[in-house]
Amino acid sequence: MxxxxxxxxxxxxxxxxxxxxxxxxxxxxxxxxxxxxxxxxxxxxxxxxxPKSVKDYLNKELNNWAEMAVDGHFHGEDAWYHIRKKSKPALAEILGAQEHEVVAMNNLTVNLHLLMVTFYQPTKERYKILIEAGAFPSDQYMLESQVKWHGLDPDTTIIEIKPREGEHTLRTEDIVAEIKRHGKELALVNMAGLQYYSGQLFDMKAITKAAHEVGALAGFDLAHAAGNAPLSLHDWEVDFATWCSYKYLNSGPGNVSGIYIHEKYAERPDLPRFAGWWGHDEAQRFLMEKGFIPMFGADGWQLANSNVLALAAHQASLDIFHKAGxxxxxxxxxxxxxxxxxxxxxxxxxxxxxxxxxxxxxxxxxxxxxxxxxxxxxxxxxxxxxxxxxxxxxxxxxxxxxxxxxxxxxxxxxxxxxxxxxxxxxxx
Structure with a gap:
């Protein structure tokens, strides 16, 4: 430029x-x-x-509810049964992902916990987690409780990397060096994509590459990056990520989060996860039978049916993003x-x-x-x-x-x- x-x-x-x-x-x-x-x-x-358009988007769904009630799940322009799909194109563009790698659901910290169930599987040899020092409290509390859930000590399990003396931000070479230093013991790098306090955008491509080279996984909290910074999660081969929609994505206070899961996990029913009805194969969902069969891609991590009103407000902003580019x-x-x-x-x-x-x-x-x-x-x-x-x-x-x-x-x-x-x- x-x-x-x-x-x-x-x-x-x-x-x-x-x-x-x-x-x-x-x-x-x-x-x-x-x-x-x-x-x-x-x-x-x-x-x-x-967005000024939020009222119209919400009113549309309120009218559908009033006029069709339960039939709104299967009838109308945007039947609620498939409503999650509407946000996928814009989310994929914003995150640099494939549409099947993203889905809007839950809230950010809930999603972090759900993703940890799958992607943090500590062993006796490989159990440590690397995070930036001074991470947002929700990330700190989530990791602390997850580590304790596995019977481990947060003080010896969670590695907090700090900037050099007299500096306010982390150097990428220092992050990579720390990943290599703990290589054989490192299970997961779970950092922010953009650090909330300093405003530093981390080199997620380099961090992910370094994590994979030592046999660890890499996931990111994109609360301050989604809709703000350029992202190419698929090409960077990031394993998983989550974000919130109420900051740069302008979707309303406390509104719906979303998850990204790389397509290499798209057809892995063997992966541990907390299953729910809405993550089950939708072609067989209403057979109401035992035996969880996860849907293809990120959709297989859903739990409950979509929050239609929340997604309506979310879509109002996503449509603006799509127009702006x-x-x-x-x-x-x-x-x-x-x-x-x-x-x-x-x-x-x-x-x-x-x-x-x-x-x-x-x-x-x-x-x-x-x-x-x-x-x-x-x-x-x-x-x-x-x-x-x-x-x-x-x-x-x-x-x-x-x-x-x-x-x-x-x-x-x-x-x-x-x-x-x-x-x-x-x-x-």
Whole structure:
């Protein structure tokens, strides 16, 4: 990509917006208000905005329920019995997967537990799990409980790899070296795809390759990567992954998760799993007989029938993603986050008040920038909020800002810069 010369001027931001081929997608979303004014919303990494089309998608299913009741499972344009299939094309595009490798179901931590049943089978010789230090608490708690379930000690089983002294992010060579160091004992690498606190996008291809070379498996929590960073899970030969849909996928608070399972496991009925009715061969499902026969691909890990209303809200956003195109979104994301980075560095200068701890290299991050606040602490975050900036505070002293390409503009970033300039003068 040709290097762009950014400028801290309103005219530059307006010109970038005018030339943005995705600018009209902003109109597809509702923006919250702070103190009666439309917010500068940079919190898509925590909860994405509501698509205006969600009500229509939900009303369609509510009408089907009202008019057909139980017959809605088998009749109508999108019969509920097969409703999960509707989200597969968009999910496959977003995740870089085959359609049979993905399915929307459950919630993220539930899916992590279910995937561990299959992909974490410790032996006396090979039982350790590698994860990044400071992983999101749900991942930490999940792994701790899984390890204990197998009668193992989390302190000696879970390997937490930390950045080097004085650094905020992990070097890929250090992750690979740690995988090799524990090679014969390592059962699983189970990291985030994109680290929630630092905003670092891990090299999942290299990590997966290193894990496989020592005989371990590789799975990723993509909560902060799905819909945000470029993914090629199938080509990278990632064994499994899960994500949530309420951050960059804009599907509503706590909405449905999904799983990816590489196609090499698509026809493996021998694999251990917690089975459920909806994962059973759908051609024989209503025979109501004993003997679980898993469906082909990721569908064979389903438990219960689909949450139709949740999937309707999910589909509203996925259809927008499909129209925008994940490659187009990534191109804008690099420009938009690059502009935010430029303005922060331009304004903060040598003040020492804040430090960007997210990697500078666009290929090593998504749209999020994490700012380490050295002076003022949470008062800085509160000051920004009073001026309409919705970001995310994470203890002990980090503010996360995520200019999301589907609905944020260059003028949003410019307006934030003016607020940043005022606050630095106050807290200097």
């Amino acid at each position: 040709k290097t762009l010369s950014y400028s801290y001027t309103e005219a530059f931001a307006q010109e970038m917006d005018q030339n943005d081929p995705l600018r009209k997608f902003r109109e597809h979303f509702f923006f919250p208000k702070v103190n009666g004014q439309e917010a500068l919303y940079f919190c898509g990494n925590s909860l994405g905005l509501q 994940i490659k187009n979104l990534r191109k804008k994301s690099e420009l938009l986050t690059g502009y935010l980075e430029f303005l922060i560095r331009e304004i903060s200068g040598e003040s020492g008040i804040l430090e960007i701890i997210t990697p500078e290299n666009p290929s090593e991050r998504g749209c999020q920038l994490s700012l380490l606040i050295h002076q003022g602490g949470k008062a800085v975050f509160d000051e920004w909020y009073q001026h309409g900036v919705v970001g995310d505070w994470r203890n002990p002293n980090v503010i996360r800002l995520a200019p999301t390409p589907l609905y944020n503009s260059f003028m949003d970033v410019f307006r934030f810069a003016k607020i940043l300039e005022q606050s630095l003068n106050k807290f200097a």
